[in-house]
Amino acid sequence: MSWMAWTMPTAIFFGVIALLLVTFTILAIKFPETPRTGILRIETTRGDRLFITLLGSAFINLIWLGFEAGPQPYALLVCLAYAAAVFRWV
Amino acid sequence: MNKTVNQKAWFLVLPVLILVAFSAVIPLMTVVNYSVQDTFGRNEFFWAGLEWFSDMLDSDRMWDALGRQLIFSGVILAIEIPLGIFVALNMPKNGFWASFCLVLMSLPLLIPWNVVGTIWQIFGRVDIGLLGYTLDKLGITYNYTQDITAAWITVVVMDVWHWTSLVALLAYAGLQSIPDAYYQAAKIDQASRWAVFRYIELPKMAGVLMIAILLRFMDSFMIYTEPFVVTGGGPGNATTFLSIDLVKMAIGQFDLGPAAAFSLMYFLVILLISWVFYTVMVNLDKRDGV
Structure with a gap:
């Protein structure tokens, strides 16, 4: 390895x-579960929402790093908020 | 749709998953590991944290390559999609000439990338190439090795030559699937040619066109061989697209860390765009009830 x-x-x-x-x-x-339609107006299942969360989190981390917004671990807090929002509304 | 989704069938793709693990996932994990470390060879690595990612995000080189890449993909999509549809609309619907056209159209698709590059490299040469020589004799200055505009035109025209037939074939398949009844109804309503295209042909082609756009976008976004063979990324950096730049960085300079960070960001952009296209495609299908 x-x-x-x-x-x-x-x-x-x-x-x-x-x-x-x-x-x-x-x-x-x-x-x-049954797929549901959220604010993106597309049908999503839990798995789709996880994918959207992970992909979005990667971009949030990059943007955070690019703008030097602060220590990187704080970006994870933003990601958590984003994840909650995705699972609630998307 | 009120039926619950049963996800157990996913276990049936386990063999593919194992195969993909070795061909894609494990190499990708290695790239992630490289991206946070520095190496001077001999398999010795030093922790670098997120340094390469910030370096890459600050580097003009990457943003410039991304800009060129987006312009290139945009330009070839803007040409190939309408041209492909136009060709498909004008192809014979049946008989000998339909088969003839189909075979003729698929020929460029069968030629390997590096051969296409070589063909165009020679074709464009002023001393021995038909195109270059003719343009030169007509008094038009054309030199793709020194002139940025000529280099861009060559690379774009080459891609259009290579891939428009894919769009045309897909659009043709979409057109063939439209039942005659639609055209008869349009005729009864005295619909114009434009109306037939706008309200019958285009909606019926939407699915395959989405696939065509996705395929062409992905392929052009990852293009390497053809411009590499023809221009080598030059003149200067004028046709250095993302993957050419990436290879220069990873293999030419052996900067594994920055190249790994670069390729991960490249991968994320591709993943995002593919997801958007895929989602749009699936939702189009659902709306049409296919």
Whole structure:
């Protein structure tokens, strides 16, 4: 595995994503759902909303970094608020 | 739709997932690991944190390449999509000539990228190329190795030559699926040619056109081989698109960290745009009840 040049932060990063995917897979099996239409006027399931959250979070982090808005961990707080909004309204 | 969605079928794609893991996911994870570290070779890495990402976000080089890339994709879409539709509308509907046209149209699609590049590189040369020589004899200054405009025109025309037939074939397939009854109804209503196009043909083609736009956008956004063979990214940096710049950085300069950060941002943009296109496409299908 040394050729992959792992570091602890990136391992944690991928661990969290893997955990999220497993959690949502279990959720989808245990509690099947009907897609719903939110403010984007597209039908979304929980999985879609997770994807929108993760992709959006990546951009939020980049924008935060690009504008040097402050220490990077604070961007995660913005991401959390964004995630809550996505799961509530999208 | 009131039916609950059963997601268990996803387990059936597990073999593909394993395959993709080795061909895409694991390499991508390695790129993420590279992007937060610095290396001088010999597989020794030093922690760099988010430095490369901030460097790349501040670098004019990346933004310039992105700008050129967007202009290139925009220009070829603006030409290829209307031209493809126009060609499809004028193709014979059946008989020998329909098959003939279809075969003729698919020929450019069968030629490998680097061969297309080589063809156009020679075609445009002033000393031995038909195009370059003719233009030169007509008194038009044309030199794609020194003149930015000529280089851009060559790269754009080359892409249009290579890929318009894909759009045309897709649009043609969409047109063929329209039942005659629609045209008969339009005729009874004395609809004009434009009205037939606007209210029958275009809506019926919308699905395949979305696919055409998506395919052409993705392909042009990741274009590497053709401009690399023809102009090598020059003159200067005039036709250095994102992937050419990325390869220069990663392999030419061996700056693995910045290149990794660059490629991740590139990947995110592509992912976002693909998602938007995909969502629009799926929703178009749902609206049409397909």
